[in-house]
Amino acid sequence: MCYQRGLSMFVTILHNHDHALLEDDPGREARADVVNVAAAMADALSGGKRRVLVKPVDDVTSVADALGDAPDVVVNLCESLGADSRGESLVPAMLELAGLCFTGSSSLALALSLHKNKAKEILSSRGVPTPRAMVIERVEDLVTVDLAFPLIVKPTREDASMGIGFDSVVRDRASLGKAVSRVLRTFHQPALVEQYVEGREIYVPLLGNAGRRALPLTEIQFGAAFADKPKVLSYTAKWDTSSPECLDSPSRLADLPRGLQQRCIAVALDAFEALECRDYGRVDLRVDASGQPWVIDINPNCDLHPQAGYSRSAQAAGLSYQDLALHLIELAQERHHGHQARRLAGPNAARRAAAPHRDLLGRRGGLRARADRRRRPAE
Template identity: 55%
Template structure:
């Protein structure tokens, strides 16, 4: 089997990039997965998308891999380019891991994602979109509030000043987002309480891996308990040191409620294969969806891999399972099926991508 690990390599493209560390991490993830998958007859090799060049399309057309592991989180250091990659893979008729362009686009457009969640009855904090400074003066939500870029992920643009308790601080935080990221600011009601992550794997049925939680330490004393950009990416910072991810211990009823909320959120955005739903659990025990990560970080040291490890799945087994899930969804069969004309096919699952074609049509579209 030939697998291509497609990833962005654009972390050094911009002189001033507020998301540089997050973009650079993708290169390391591709290398780790290539090593984990290259065994038992599998050839797995990384293929980088350099800046805004699209010559990778011709490379894939020539290589015709059995599967593309889609690790792209941006194009030309712009997160909005993430959703373009599945579109191109669909056009090439190549199966790929992870969610479709629509799901990735919705998840990245946080206000739209929240609209979809509310339409499906999934709990998420009340919010307001600020497109210009004057909009911040019209926000009418209960304090405290949290301000974040509306179309970024990986905690980009988040620091302690993102949580505000009065109007002037709200205006300053919104102006910072508008000026730095050239996009709207999403203002949300800040939910005090625990930050719980629900890792999800599979399609039909979808499995919740062991839940994890951020354990906030001394660096967060008398400060907002949030996973800032420094806490997520700057390994030498006190915030990084004092916000480890660890097992989440909830009673059975509360855990089931968190898992159900995460499953409903993932399904509402029509996400596929694997991902993570981030929750804030209020002191009253209500789980609120604060973020949906359809193609979450697969670094061996990241939370998703740690959750898989807690479920008895080492990194190589996790990588193989993600490949299996994607191929089963794309083909409607386990990838180990017998090949050739006349081979019986399994009944298609309800969530199968109907663009997936057979011989002579669209070649295994994802």
């Protein structure tokens, strides 16, 4: 198996290092935090026969360089590249091309979950409950919105509550227009206008592939700071740790009637599978007054900070942070062992799949040389 080369296992932890790239980055705090996660992971994985390197990356070239020394397994913590959230799916795409063993979901699953409208299309087509929504690309198109108020307006392809504030929840056309303009202007991307679901906010952390299971569910406890405000986990509530919203929205283990808990888990598993997520992740739900869970967000690359909800749920299930880190690596190795490139290795293997990996990233010089040869006859 990929991890048994030599005596030790060589683990590379990749994380984005792009929080200081933009002067005015609306997601700066969220992007900065991943550095702490990488350090905690490195701490948890160091020891035994593992050699662990932490590699910050901020563009495609730095990812290629970071992979040059062929790690046995990559812990992929990248949530963006170059301060652009779309870069999140480019990193696993490069890992896939290089044939490397890595933790977490594929580039396809990460791209689909990031593009909330695409994720919702797939969920709806499979009958997984998700609130009705529309995508608005220009303010002129606001007249086409035919959803009933209240609505919530969010950037179509961001994460970590970027762009979410109290004024994202709108109850009339004038505030809808303002919220949509704000998203278009700040994030330079379409706005998702979605039916706002009043009700409890429940998170379902999922772990594993064959035999996937839910870890203990958590719930956001909206306190006094939300008394006459919409109960949303805004960017401030998530990242400004001294704000009343943050102090008043702790996440706790959810105490749910058994039937509701089972419904939440079933919906979350369906959503996770619909997007082909794998290894670990979290599905966020709002539960309406009738007890129906609605999927509002799928996080295949959820926050793995030791103090974040996912790790605390793992702990409640008896997995220490170190157990969790080691288990994520095991899951990646199990998947990779069955990877097509490995299965095809042998006398009749296709040439493309025979090598341990195709080293596409390491042979940029070679690719250029071939391109030069092709051009020569025309010279």
